[in-house]
Amino acid sequence: MLLEATKVSKAFGSFWAVAGADLNVEEGEIIGLIGPNGAGKSTFFNCLAGDTLPTGGRIVFDGKDLTRASPEAHARAGIGRTFQVPMTFEDMSVLDNVMVGAFMRHPHRSDAREHARRIVELTGLRPDQPGRSLGTPGRKRLGIARVLATEPRLLLLDEALAGLTPTELQEAISLVRKIHQTGVTIVIVEHIMEVILTLTRRVLVFNQGHVIASGTPEAVVRDEAVIEAYLGRGSRRQRE
Amino acid sequence: MFFGLGAYTPLLFYTLWGWPPIAGIPVGILLSVALSVVIGLPTFRLSGHYFSMATIAVAELIRIYFGTWTLVGAAIGLQGPATGRAWWDLTFRSELPYYYMFLGVLALVLYITFAVERRRFGYYLRAIKASERAARSLGVPVRQTKLQAFALSAAFTSTAGSLYAAKTGFIDPDSGFGILVSVQMVIIAALGGAGTLFGPLVGALILIPLQSAVNTKFGGGGSGLTFIVYGGIIVLIARFEPGGLNELWRRLAPRLWKGAHAA
Numbered sequence: 001m002l003l004e005a006t007k008v009s010k011a012f013g014s015f016w017a018v019a020g021a022d023l024n025v026e027e028g029e030i031i032g033l034i035g036p037n038g039a040g041k042s043t044f045f046n047c048l049a050g051d052t053l054p055t056g057g058r059i060v061f062d063g064k065d066l067t068r069a070s071p072e073a074h075a076r077a078g079i080g081r082t083f084q085v086p087m088t089f090e091d092m093s094v095l096d097n098v099m100v101g102a103f104m105r106h107p108h109r110s111d112a113r114e115h116a117r118r119i120v121e122l123t124g125l126r127p128d129q130p131g132r133s134l135g136t137p138g139r140k141r142l143g144i145a146r147v148l149a150t151e152p153r154l155l156l157l158d159e160a161l162a163g164l165t166p167t168e169l170q171e172a173i174s175l176v177r178k179i180h181q182t183g184v185t186i187v188i189v190e191h192i193m194e195v196i197l198t199l200t201r202r203v204l205v206f207n208q209g210h211v212i213a214s215g216t217p218e219a220v221v222r223d224e225a226v227i228e229a230y231l232g233r234g235s236r237r238q239r240e
Numbered sequence: 241m242f243f244g245l246g247a248y249t250p251l252l253f254y255t256l257w258g259w260p261p262i263a264g265i266p267v268g269i270l271l272s273v274a275l276s277v278v279i280g281l282p283t284f285r286l287s288g289h290y291f292s293m294a295t296i297a298v299a300e301l302i303r304i305y306f307g308t309w310t311l312v313g314a315a316i317g318l319q320g321p322a323t324g325r326a327w328w329d330l331t332f333r334s335e336l337p338y339y340y341m342f343l344g345v346l347a348l349v350l351y352i353t354f355a356v357e358r359r360r361f362g363y364y365l366r367a368i369k370a371s372e373r374a375a376r377s378l379g380v381p382v383r384q385t386k387l388q389a390f391a392l393s394a395a396f397t398s399t400a401g402s403l404y405a406a407k408t409g410f411i412d413p414d415s416g417f418g419i420l421v422s423v424q425m426v427i428i429a430a431l432g433g434a435g436t437l438f439g440p441l442v443g444a445l446i447l448i449p450l451q452s453a454v455n456t457k458f459g460g461g462g463s464g465l466t467f468i469v470y471g472g473i474i475v476l477i478a479r480f481e482p483g484g485l486n487e488l489w490r491r492l493a494p495r496l497w498k499g500a501h502a503a
Contacts, residue, residue: 049377075379087374089367100367103360104379112360150379 002027002185003048003079003154008057009209010043017043019209020057023187025154030176030186032196032217035206036230041189042084042158044206048187049081049156050074061154075104080152084159086139088131095120095127097142101149119149123175137168141175148179155179157188161195173198193221205229241299242272242394243425244416246401248306251318251411261320261330265402272398273391280390284383296419303417317412320405330406338407345403349396353437356392365389369435397425420466427470430477433486442485447473 003025010018018040025031033041046052050071059067061077089097098116106112120127123145140160161172180186190196196217203220205213207229213220220226250264283294307315321331356362364385367375376382405411428447433439454465481488
C-alpha cells in the first residue's frame, strides 16, 4: 500500500469539515475524489498534502507516518500536489518555475535545468515564456509541471482540469494519462464527471465530511446516497 | 542593528586592546550573523509588517542599551585611531584609499548577490517571495532559506557598518542603531527596485547626493528634513510604483524606444 489514510478528521471550531475519512491507495492507481461543494474534499486533500494539520487520524505514506509532517517533508517523501488556484511564480519564466521544483532532487543548477527542460517539454509549454503572461490553461499546466519536477510517487491534483474549454480538457486528460504511464500514482479531486469517468477506475464520494460511497465511477453515479447528496431528497420521489 | 554591530565591533576592540580595526570587521560579521539567527528563529513566525516591526523593536532596544553602557562609550560613543599606525588601521588622510576600499567591497557584494541569484538559494528566495505556500509544496525549506538570507544580509550590513566606522572614525548609538539607518537602507532599495541586482545601486546614486544637498543647504537643521523627504518617497513608491525605478524603466523603456523611432 502506497498511502494509508485512516480515520482522518479535521475540525474548524465545532464544525467537522472531515469526519473520519479513510483512503487507501495502491501504487499505480488513479483515484477520484468527488462530492458536492463544501463536502470536505479539499480539506481532506490538504491533510494528505501536509497543508492542514488533521485533528485526528493517521496518514502513512510508503511506511512513513506523515500525519504531522510539514508540506516540505511531504514533498521530499514523494507526495506532490497542485493547487485549485495555480499560484504561479509570476516574475519567473516557465522554466524557472519548474526549476524550483527540480532543485529539490537536483541541487546543481545545470542538472535542475536539464531535468526541468525535459518536464516542460512533456507538458508542451514554452520554457522562456514569463509566468505572468500565461492564461488559465497554461497556469494549470505549469502547476502540474512544477510539481512533476519534484519527482513525486503520488500526485494529488486539486481541480487541475477545472475551467478549461473542451479541447483544452482533452489535452489535459491526455497529459494526466501520460504522467500516469510514467509510473506516478494519482489522486484527483474533480467536479467534471467526464474527467472522472475517463480517467479513474475507483472513486470516493464525499458528503458533509464523510465518505458516503466508493467503487467504480459507473457504480457510484447510480448509487442512491450519491444521487441524494447531489440532487437532494426530492429527486428520488420525482424519479419514481 | 547589524550596521551598528559592524560599526561598533572594530572600534570597541581598538579602544579596549588596540586591535587594528580591520581585524574587528570579521568579528562584527560573526556577531551580526549570530544575532540574526537569534532574532530570526522566533520572529520568522511573524509575517510582513509584523516581522519588520519586531526587528525595529530589537534595534531600538540595542540603541537605548548602548546609550547607557559605559563599556561602549554610552551616549558619547567610540572613536577610532586618530592617525593610522599602518594601512590595517584603515585610517587615511586622503579620501582616495576609502574610495577604492568601498569600491572593492561593492564589487564583492554585487558579485556574491549575482552568484546567489543563479543558484538554488536564489531560486528558492524568489519562489518564497512569490508564494510561500506554493514554495513549500515544492519542497522548499522555507524557514531555513529565510534564515540563511537574513544571515547573509546581516553579514553585508555589518560590513557596511564597519566601513562607515572606519571612514568617520567615530560611532555613537544614533548613527549605529538609529531608525534612520534602517529606513535609509530600505528606501534606497525600494526606490531603485527591491529584489533586483542594480536597483539598490541606482537608488543610492539618487538618494545619497539628494541627502547631501539637503544637508548642505539646511545645515544641522536639515536632519529633520531628511525624515520628511524619506516619508514623501515612501508614500510615492507605495502609491505609484511598488517595483521602484527599475519597474518604471521596464514599463517606459519600450515606449520611449518606439517614440524615438517615430520621430
